[in-house]
Amino acid sequence: MIRSLAELRAHASSRSARTIAVAAAEADPTLRAVAEAVRLRWADAVLVGDETEIRRRVESLGLSTAGLRIVHRTGEREAAEAAVSLVRGGEADMLLKGAVPTAVLIRAVLDREAGLRTGGLLSDVFVIEYSGPGPTRLVGITDGGVNPAPDLRQKAEIIRNAVRVFHRMGVERPLVAVLSGTEKPTPGIQGSLDAAKLAAMGEAGEFRDCVVDGPLALDLAVSAEAADLKEYASPVAGRADILVFPTLEAANITAKAVQYWTHQDPGHVVVGGAAPVLIPSRAESARARLNAIALGLLLSDKD
Numbered sequence: 136m137i138r139s140l141a142e143l144r145a146h147a148s149s150r151s152a153r154t155i156a157v158a159a160a161e162a163d164p165t166l167r168a169v170a171e172a173v174r175l176r177w178a179d180a181v182l183v184g185d186e187t188e189i190r191r192r193v194e195s196l197g198l199s200t201a202g203l204r205i206v207h208r209t210g211e212r213e214a215a216e217a218a219v220s221l222v223r224g225g226e227a228d229m230l231l232k233g234a235v236p237t238a239v240l241i242r243a244v245l246d247r248e249a250g251l252r253t254g255g256l257l258s259d260v261f262v263i264e265y266s267g268p269g270p271t272r273l274v275g276i277t278d279g280g281v282n283p284a285p286d287l288r289q290k291a292e293i294i295r296n297a298v299r300v301f302h303r304m305g306v307e308r309p310l311v312a313v314l315s316g317t318e319k320p321t322p323g324i325q326g327s328l329d330a331a332k333l334a335a336m337g338e339a340g341e342f343r344d345c346v347v348d349g350p351l352a353l354d355l356a357v358s359a360e361a362a363d364l365k366e367y368a369s370p371v372a373g374r375a376d377i378l379v380f381p382t383l384e385a386a387n388i389t390a391k392a393v394q395y396w397t398h399q400d401p402g403h404v405v406v407g408g409a410a411p412v413l414i415p416s417r418a419e420s421a422r423a424r425l426n427a428i429a430l431g432l433l434l435s436d437k438d
Contacts, residue, residue, distance in 0.1 A: 136304065136306055137273065137305055137433075138271055138272050138273060139264055139271050139272075139273065140262075140264055140399070140426050140429075143262070143304070143402065143426065143430065144425070146429070146432075146433060147175070147428070147429040147432045147433070148175055148176075148177065150432060152176055152177060152179060153177070153178045153179075153227075153229060153431075153435050154180065154181065154227040154228050155169060155172065155180045155228070155229055155231050155428065155431070156181045156183060156218040156222050156227035156229070157169060157180060157182050157183060157184075157218065157231045158183055158184075158214050158215045158217075158219070158230065158231070158232055158233055158235050159183065159215065159218075159234040160182035160184045160189050160205075160214075161184050161185060161233065162417075163192060163196060164419065164424055165231065165233040165234070165415075165421075165424060166189075166192055166196060166198060166233075167421035167424075168422075168424035168425045168427075169182070169203070169231070169424075169428075170193075170196075170203075171421065172425060173199075173201070173202035173203065174199070177429070177432055178202075178228075178432065179202045179204070180202065180203050181203075181204045181205075181206055181218075182203055182205045182233075183206045183208050183214045183217045183218040183233075184205075184206075184233065184234070185207065185208070185209050186205050189205055190205070211234075211235045211236065211239050212243070214235060215235050215239050215242075215243040216243045216246075216249065218230055218240075219240075219243045219249065219250060219251060222410045223251060227410075228410060228431075229411040229413065229428075229431040229432070230244070230251070230410060230413065231413045231431070232413060232414045234417075237280070237414045240412075240414065241257075241281065241405075241414070244405075244408060244412055245257070251409040251410055251412070252409070253408055253409050255292060255296075255407045256282070256292035256293065256296070256407050257281050257296075257406070258280075258281050258282060258293045258296045259277060259278050259279055259403055259404070259405045259406075260275045260276070260278075260297050260300050260403060260404055260405075260430075261277070261386070261390040261402075261403040262274070262275055262401055262403060262430060263275075263390065264397075264399055264401075267357065268359070272376075273304065274357070274375065274376060274377070274378060275297050275300060275301060275376065275378065276378050276389060276390045277296070277377065277378070278386055279386030279387035279390045279403070280383065280403065280405060280414055281383070281405060282383060283382065283383045283384075284382050285382075285383075286329075287329050290329055290333060290379060291336065294311055294313075294342060294377070294379055296406045296407045297309075297311070297377045298311065298343070298344065298345045299406060299434075300406060300430075302344065303433050303434060304433065307344065308344055309345045309346075310345070310348075310370065310371045310377070311337075311342075311346065311348070311371065311375065311376070311377045312348060312351045312356035312371050312372075312375035312377065313334065313347065313348070313349025313350060313379045314326070314350070314351055314353055314378055314379060314380050314385075315330050315351070315352065315381060318350060318351060318352055318355060319350065325381070326382075327350040329381070330349030330351070330379075330381075333347055333349055333379075334347055334348050334349045346370050346371055347371075348369045348371035351372065353378070355367055355369075355372045355373070356371065356372065356373075358373055359372070359373030359374065360373070361373070400419070400420050400423035402423065402426030402429060402430045403415070403427055404430040404431055404434060411434040411435055413427040413430075413431050
């Protein structure tokens with residue numbers, strides 16, 4: 136089982152190399168992360184964007200061009216579409232956002248004719264380290280990047296996507312907490328009603344190889360002490376591997392709060408399509424992007 140971001144990176148170093156397609160590669164943190172992934176022999180890369188600007192930035196950063204191929208495209212949409220085409224055509228195993236807005240890249244990914252749709256829902260999984268009482272472990276936060284206000288059906292798909300990520304990390308039966316601001320189904324709080332329905336779906340066997348409970352407040356999901364004090368009995372309480380938030384806003388804010396208050400560099404990956412899609416924030420460090428690449432390698436692993 137992968138229990139930390141360091142172990143995630145170590146796993147990436149132990150697997151065969153993949154190829155990363157970078158959409159609009161004219162971004163220094165992205166180039167640093169990709170160059171490091173190439174140096175570590177995790178991957179080769181195809182840099183899509185303005186070739187003159189990419190070469191200027193690579194040179195100014197003192198990076199090697201070994202393992203880097205450049206595909207010249209000008210314009211955000213053109214770069215995004217070309218990078219998606221490389222993945223769709225099998226020339227790359229994952230897609231990484233560079234200096235292109237997330238909305239532009241996701242639009243290219245979701246294109247019905249030329250994108251990476253497979254018929255399922257795409258959703259984003261942030262992976263952070265939880266270092267409370269007990270050993271360090273990885274916890275997933277979802278969906279903080281794609282679906283603004285998912286309905287019940289979409290939340291079920293978000294759970295399935297996140298469970299697949301944790302299965303790849305060696306967690307055989309992930310514990311899934313569907314979060315709300317209350318521990319009881321409450322009229323007027325849609326997230327709590329959906330959470331109760333999702334928990335019932337789990338009891339009925341509609342989710343494979345995981346345990347789903349909800350509604351749970353965040354403290355109950357991650358703190359065994361809080362569960363004891365509130366006298367809340369659940370196999371998930373205090374031990375959750377996956378935190379399913381009611382909205383994108385709630386998940387995104389929480390993930391960034393953890394990132395900046397605990398000074399860690401989480402990884403995150405969009406799953407549910409034909410290949411992993413990595414959409415790091417423009418403010419994220421090269422290390423966070425490297426962690427995202429490690430997750431992408433894990434999800435594209437064919438070994």
